[in-house]
Amino acid sequence: MALRGALRAAGRRWARCLSSSPPGGDTIFALSSAPGRCGVAVIRASGPGSRGALQTLTGTPKLPPPRVLALRRIRDPVTAETLDRGLVVWFPGPRSFTGEDCAELHVHGGPAVVSGVLRALGRLPGLRPADPGEFTRRAFRRGKLDLTAAEGLGDLIRAETEAQRRQALRQMEGELGQLYQRWSDTLTQALAHLEAYIDFSEDDNVEEEVLCQVDGTVRALAQEIGAHLRDGRRGELLRGGVHAVIAGPPNVGKSSLLNLLCQRPAAIVSPVAGTTRDVVEVALNIGGYPLVLSDTAGLREATDPVEREGVTRARDRLCQADLVLAVLDATAVPPGLAGLGSALGALQPPPDTPCVLVLNKADLLRVSGGPLRDTCTQSPPLPPTTLLSCKTGEGLDHLLELLAQQLAQLCGDPLGGSPSLTQSRHSQHLGGCATALARYGQERRRDLALAAEQLRLARRELGRITGHVGTEDVLDIIFRDFCVGK
Structure with a gap:
C-alpha cells in the first residue's frame, strides 16, 4: 500500500510538472530499437512530459544525473506492478537528440516487457505514441538536424555495406x-x-x-x-545500389553466374536453352559496395511468345543498367581481339555503360586456353575481361576484383573529396x-x-x-x- 501511495504521489508530481512545463507540444514515446525479441530494447520519450513520465515509472522524484545511465525498477503507474529492472537515462533539453526533454528506458527485449512498458507510458495523460519519423522531425524543427542530415540518418539506418555506411555517416x-x-x-x-x-x-x-x-x-x-x-550520380548509385545486368546468348551460364555470385540457387539452371524468361534480381555486397544484380533471358530471336517477352525485358534492363556483365561461352568464341569484339557487339550493350566481359566454361577449354587467356589481358580495346568456370569456381576471385574496381569507379570514394x-x-x-x-x-x-x-x-x-x-x-x-x- 505504501508503494502504491508513493506511485500515486509521483503521478501527481508528474501532472504538476506537465501543467507547469513551458509550451513545447505534446510528449511522444516509441520503441527506438529494432522490433522483435532481443537482449536490450530502448524505449524513448520526448517532450515536456518526459521528466514526469520517468519519475512516475521509476517511482522516485529524483532523476539520475543528465546523460548518465542509472539502474531503476520500472513499475506500472496504475497497478504498481514491477515491469522490469533496467537502465534509464535522462536528457534535459536542449542537449538531446530532439532538442526537447528526453528520457530513455533500456529494458530487456522480450516482447512482453516491451509491450508492458509501452502500455504503461500510454496510460499517462499527455503522452501518445510517436508517428513514423517524428523524433527526427522534432530534431529538425529545433535545429538539431537539417534535412540533409536527417536523410543521412535514414540512410545510415538502412546502410548494408561499408561504403554506404561511410557516405551516410558523412552526410549525417x-x-x-x-x-x-x-x-x-x-x-x-x-x-x-x-x-x-x-x-x-x-x-x-x-x-x-x-x-x-x-x-x-x-x-x-x-x-x-x-x-x-x-x-556521374555517384552518391545516388552508392545509396541505392549499382544496377548490373547479366546479359548474353542462351546457355552461356548467366543463371549459373548469378547463383555463383550470391552463393545460393536463386535462378533455375537447365541445359535447355531459353529457361530464363523473367528477370531474377538479387542484392549483393561486392568489396563494400552495393550491387543489385539481374539475371535476364538469353538474347536471341525467339519464336515462343513468352520467351520473346523475356528477351524484350532483358533488352529494356540492358538499356537501363549502370553496369553490364556480358557473358559468352569461352568454347564458342574466337581467341582474337576482333572475334571477341564482334561477339560482344552482337549483345548490343549501351555504348557508354561500363562493362565486364565474362568468358564462362573455362573448364571446357583445351589445356589452359592459352590464346584466349592472352587475349583477355590485352584490353582495351576490350572491356575488362576474365575467364571463368561457374562449375569449378575458377576465375571467381579475378571476377570479383574486376567488379569491385568497376563499382569503385562508379560510386567513388565516400570519404574522399567533397560530399556527393x-x-x-x-x-x-x-x-x-x-x-x-x-x-x-x-x-x-x-x-x-x-x-x-x-x-x-x-x-x-x-x-x-x-x-x-x-x-x-x-x-x-x-x-x-x-x-x-x-
Missing part, C-alpha cells in the same frame, strides 16, 4: 548540409550587396565596383554547382538553382531588380534542400557590411 554529420549552407551564405551576401546597390547607390553609400564583385561571385558559384551536378549528391531531390533543386544563376546574367544586362529576383530564386532552391529558407539574413548583411544610415 553535416558535411553535405554545410556545403549547401556555404553556397546559400555566398548567395545571401551577393544578394544583399546587389540590393544595397539598387537601393542606396544614388546616395553614394555603395560603390559601383560592388556589381563586379557580385558578378564574379555568381560566376564562381555557378561553376562550382555545375561541377557538383556532374558527378545522394538524393534525386537534391539534383532537382540544384538544377533549379543553376538555372536561376544562368538567368541572372541575362537579367543583369536588362534590369538589376530582375537579376536580384533570380538570386532570390537560386537561394530559395538551396534552402529547400536543407530546409533553411529565410529572409532576414539578407537585411542583416546589408546593415553589417554597408552600415546604411550611419
Whole structure:
C-alpha cells in the first residue's frame, strides 16, 4: 500500500510538472530499437512530459544525473506492478537528440516487457505514441538536424555495406548540409550587396565596383554547382545500389553466374536453352559496395511468345543498367581481339555503360586456353575481361576484383573529396538553382531588380534542400557590411 501511495504521489508530481512545463507540444514515446525479441530494447520519450513520465515509472522524484545511465525498477503507474529492472537515462533539453526533454528506458527485449512498458507510458495523460519519423522531425524543427542530415540518418539506418555506411555517416554529420549552407551564405551576401546597390547607390553609400564583385561571385558559384551536378550520380548509385545486368546468348551460364555470385540457387539452371524468361534480381555486397544484380533471358530471336517477352525485358534492363556483365561461352568464341569484339557487339550493350566481359566454361577449354587467356589481358580495346568456370569456381576471385574496381569507379570514394549528391531531390533543386544563376546574367544586362529576383530564386532552391529558407539574413548583411544610415 505504501508503494502504491508513493506511485500515486509521483503521478501527481508528474501532472504538476506537465501543467507547469513551458509550451513545447505534446510528449511522444516509441520503441527506438529494432522490433522483435532481443537482449536490450530502448524505449524513448520526448517532450515536456518526459521528466514526469520517468519519475512516475521509476517511482522516485529524483532523476539520475543528465546523460548518465542509472539502474531503476520500472513499475506500472496504475497497478504498481514491477515491469522490469533496467537502465534509464535522462536528457534535459536542449542537449538531446530532439532538442526537447528526453528520457530513455533500456529494458530487456522480450516482447512482453516491451509491450508492458509501452502500455504503461500510454496510460499517462499527455503522452501518445510517436508517428513514423517524428523524433527526427522534432530534431529538425529545433535545429538539431537539417534535412540533409536527417536523410543521412535514414540512410545510415538502412546502410548494408561499408561504403554506404561511410557516405551516410558523412552526410549525417553535416558535411553535405554545410556545403549547401556555404553556397546559400555566398548567395545571401551577393544578394544583399546587389540590393544595397539598387537601393542606396544614388546616395553614394555603395560603390559601383560592388556589381563586379557580385558578378564574379555568381560566376564562381555557378561553376562550382555545375561541377557538383556532374558527378556521374555517384552518391545516388552508392545509396541505392549499382544496377548490373547479366546479359548474353542462351546457355552461356548467366543463371549459373548469378547463383555463383550470391552463393545460393536463386535462378533455375537447365541445359535447355531459353529457361530464363523473367528477370531474377538479387542484392549483393561486392568489396563494400552495393550491387543489385539481374539475371535476364538469353538474347536471341525467339519464336515462343513468352520467351520473346523475356528477351524484350532483358533488352529494356540492358538499356537501363549502370553496369553490364556480358557473358559468352569461352568454347564458342574466337581467341582474337576482333572475334571477341564482334561477339560482344552482337549483345548490343549501351555504348557508354561500363562493362565486364565474362568468358564462362573455362573448364571446357583445351589445356589452359592459352590464346584466349592472352587475349583477355590485352584490353582495351576490350572491356575488362576474365575467364571463368561457374562449375569449378575458377576465375571467381579475378571476377570479383574486376567488379569491385568497376563499382569503385562508379560510386567513388565516400570519404574522399567533397560530399556527393545522394538524393534525386537534391539534383532537382540544384538544377533549379543553376538555372536561376544562368538567368541572372541575362537579367543583369536588362534590369538589376530582375537579376536580384533570380538570386532570390537560386537561394530559395538551396534552402529547400536543407530546409533553411529565410529572409532576414539578407537585411542583416546589408546593415553589417554597408552600415546604411550611419
